[in-house]
Amino acid sequence: MTHPTDAASSTRSISRDAVRMLGGTAAGVVMLVPTLIAVATAPRPPAQAVVRSIAARLTWVDGIPRRTPPRAPRLRGLLALSALLQLVVLCILALIVAGVVVGVQMLVAAATGGPVALFSARPGRVTWATVGLFVIPGLVLLFLALSGLGGIAWLERRVWQSFQRPGAGELSQEVVRLHTTLDEVVAAVDVERRRIERDIHDGVQQRVVALSILLARVERAEPAEARRLLSGARGETQQILDDLRDVAWRTYPEMLQRDGLTAALEALRDRVAMPVDLAVDGTVVPDRAAETAAYFVASEAVTNAIKHAQASVISIRVRSADDELTVTIEDDGIGGADPAGTGLSGIASRVAARDGRLLVRSPAGGPTVIEAVIPCG
Known part of the structure; x- marks a missing residue:
C-alpha cells in the first residue's frame, strides 16, 4: 500500500x-x-x-x-x-x-x-x-x-x-590508434625495464660486489685494519641503500601515491642538481592516473634536458582546467630535440595512452618547450 x-x-x-x-x-x-x-x-x-x-x-x-x-x-x-x-x-x-x-x-x-x-x-x-x-x-x-x-x-x-x-570510420581510426599506442607503450616499458636492469647491474650490483670484497678483507685483517675496513663497509652499505632508493624513485615514487603530484614534483625539483623552477596553478585534479602520467612526463623531460640540452635552468608549469591537466616543461638549452627520439617518443606514448596531446617546440638554439595535455576523470 x-x-x-x-x-x-x-x-x-x-x-x-x-x-x-x-x-x-x-x-x-x-x-x-x-x-x-x-x-x-x-x-x-x-x-x-x-x-x-x-x-x-x-x-x-x-x-x-x-x-x-x-x-x-x-x-x-x-x-x-x-x-x-x-x-x-x-x-x-x-x-x-x-x-x-x-x-x-x-x-x-x-x-x-x-x-x-x-x-x-x-x-x-x-x-x-x-x-x-x-x-x-x-x-x-x-x-x-x-x-x-x-x-x-x-x-x-x-x-x-x-x-x-563516433561513426564507423572514427572507430576504425581509434582502433588503429590504440594498436599503435599499445605497441609504443610496450616498447617504452621494455626500454624502461632495460634501464632499471642497467642501473641495478652497473650501480647496485657493483657496489654489492665491492662490499663483499671489503667484508672478506675484514675477516683476514688485523683488528685496527678491520675497524677501518668496517667503517668503509658501512659507508658502502649506505651508498647501496641510496642507489636502491634512487632506482625505486625513478621506477615509481611512493610520494606520488601518498601525497599527490605537487609533492612529488617538489621532491623531483629537490633531487635535481640543476635549478628547477616549479609552479602549480590552481588545484590539481585528483585523478591519480592523470597525475602519474603528468609526473613521468615531467621527470623524463627533465632527465632529457639534463642529458642532452646543455641547459642552465628548467621550468615546470602545471595547471588544471576544463577536466584537463596541462604540464609544460621548458629549458634554456641548445634546442634541436627530435620528437622521434627515444626520450620524447616515450613521453608521447605515455601521453597517448591517456588519450592526451603532446606538443614539442625545440628550434635550433633553443629553448625547448614540451607541453602535455592529459584528460582527467
Whole structure:
C-alpha cells in the first residue's frame, strides 16, 4: 500500500522534472542567435563555447553529465540541428504567447463588455458563452504546444547522443590508434625495464660486489685494519641503500601515491642538481592516473634536458582546467630535440595512452618547450 506522503512526494518530483524539462527547452531560445553564429564558425572557439552551453542546459534538464563534446567534424551538424529545434521552440512559444494574449483579452471583454481588438469585435459581442466555446480548443492547443516542447526536449537529447557517438570510420581510426599506442607503450616499458636492469647491474650490483670484497678483507685483517675496513663497509652499505632508493624513485615514487603530484614534483625539483623552477596553478585534479602520467612526463623531460640540452635552468608549469591537466616543461638549452627520439617518443606514448596531446617546440638554439595535455576523470 502506497503511503500518501510518498505519493505526494512522487507527484512533486514528477512536476519538478516536467517544469525543468519545459523550462530548459524554452531557455534554449536565448542561445538561438549565438548558435546560428556558431554554425558558421564551427569548429573554431565560438562553436566550442556554444556546445558547452548546450551541454550545460541539457545536463540541467535531465541531470546527466555531458563532459565529452562531439568531435570537431560533427560540431557543425549538431549546432545546425540545435538551431533548427530552437527555431521550432521559438514558434511554439510565440503561439503560446499569442493564445494567452487572446484569452486575456476575451476574459476582459466578457467581464467588462468591452471590445476585442484582435477580432475587431465591437463592445458587447464577446460574452461568457463565447469564452466557453474557446476554452476546450484553447486547452487542447496548449496541451499540444507543451507536448511539442516535451518532444523537442527529447529530440535535443537524442541529437546530442547521435552526434557524440563516433561513426564507423572514427572507430576504425581509434582502433588503429590504440594498436599503435599499445605497441609504443610496450616498447617504452621494455626500454624502461632495460634501464632499471642497467642501473641495478652497473650501480647496485657493483657496489654489492665491492662490499663483499671489503667484508672478506675484514675477516683476514688485523683488528685496527678491520675497524677501518668496517667503517668503509658501512659507508658502502649506505651508498647501496641510496642507489636502491634512487632506482625505486625513478621506477615509481611512493610520494606520488601518498601525497599527490605537487609533492612529488617538489621532491623531483629537490633531487635535481640543476635549478628547477616549479609552479602549480590552481588545484590539481585528483585523478591519480592523470597525475602519474603528468609526473613521468615531467621527470623524463627533465632527465632529457639534463642529458642532452646543455641547459642552465628548467621550468615546470602545471595547471588544471576544463577536466584537463596541462604540464609544460621548458629549458634554456641548445634546442634541436627530435620528437622521434627515444626520450620524447616515450613521453608521447605515455601521453597517448591517456588519450592526451603532446606538443614539442625545440628550434635550433633553443629553448625547448614540451607541453602535455592529459584528460582527467
